[in-house]
Amino acid sequence: MGKIRTCCFSEKAIKVSDNSCVGASNQDSQALQNRVVCVYKTKLSTQNQVFITVTWCNNIDRQGLSVTVANNPSSTLKVDTNSGYYGTKKGKQTVESNSSKIDFCWDLTLAKYDKGPEPVDDYYVAVVLDSELGLFIGDVKKFTTCCIPVARFSLVSRREHYSGNALYSTKVKFEGKGKIYDIVVKCSGQGEGLKYPVLSVSVDKRVVIHVEKLHWNFRGRQEIYLGGLMIDVLWDIHGLLCNPESGVAVFMFQTKSVCSWWLLPEKEEQQKDVYSFVIYGSTSTHVRAHREIGR
Structure with missing residues (x-):
């Protein structure tokens, strides 16, 4: 020690x-886990480094997912998985930020959970930065990259909130x-x-x-x-x-x-x-x- x-x-x-x-x-x-925040560091083929924050929450106000690129509010995906509308649990969203194109892809329709707000199986979340896969979490079999270049990314921080x-x-x-x-x-x-x-x-x-x-x-x-x-x-x-x-x-x-x-x-x-x-x-x-x- x-x-x-x-x-x-x-x-x-x-x-x-x-x-x-x-x-x-x-x-x-x-105690009940009601929020998980993961920060990933992505190194693109241009050698630029980008931090992507993925937040899972499950509390009295909201149940869902948010993904933010480079701490920029204009490049944020928000998904409310507690809604009965099918489209919120699966979809694709594109945003333009600082002359960059960001594609968010997700599928949580069959996601399985354990005790917290973060799914453990049968789901995926992907972030494509200027036609380069900057982040992928979940089941790789449920998502096809279609020959998209894959950047190097790693988890550098994880925060879990309990009540x-x-x-x-x-x-x-x-x-x-x-x-x-x-x-x-x-x-x-x-x-x-x-x-x-x-x-x-x-x-x-x-x-x-x-x-x-x-x-x-x-x-x-x-x-x-x-x-x-x-x-x-x-x-x-x-x-x-x-x-x-x-x-x-x-x-x-x-x-x-x-x-x-x-x-x-x-x-x-x-x-x-x-x-x-x-x-x-x-x-x-x-x-x-x-x-x-x-x-």
Whole structure:
């Protein structure tokens, strides 16, 4: 384990157990995932780099999908999948932005979901930038590129938003073809028989972080190793502790290069992209829209 850093008190206030296991008890209930935001970096054949943001949401106000190219509101696709109109779940939309042509193609008519707003099977979303496939997610068998040149794209950031009880369970893959890890973040309060609130983070049922006395150690950082990768884990639950009704807890998992400290400047560009995975948790509950697609 790497050295643990906290913003308030000494490191002795935090314990790490490599051999303990964590699991949700029967009394625990997971928070509901209501929003997922993914940021992809696309490198076109012109060597230009473009960031594409894909947002899936499922809350009381809206259920659907939005795709934004280069953070430009004029190059945004918005799809309301909660509508009964068939055309919103499948279609194509073309926009002109900064002398570029952007084609959005999507098919969510048979999309299957697990527990969150993001589909897991039988769907696709594609973004074509000036006749070059800049992004494709979903089932490749459902979409024909018709010899369209394919750009290089990769996921560089993912954010998941939860509401409800402070038990956040999810899956994450830190590398393109790497292993999928089960991550559980749990904030236990004084109302659960504890004298002080406690934070625990587990990966594949293995406790990697255990923080006691959260009213003192509400922010911190620790390095962990997963499958040869060094991961920075940062947490900030000050907002949730100070304002349980509307505050937000933030947990970030960010990859870093183990050997970056000795690389020469000219070789730094050969390092892999830093990947950030962020969990936003709130204890406030919201009624989710009932999902009908793919059920």
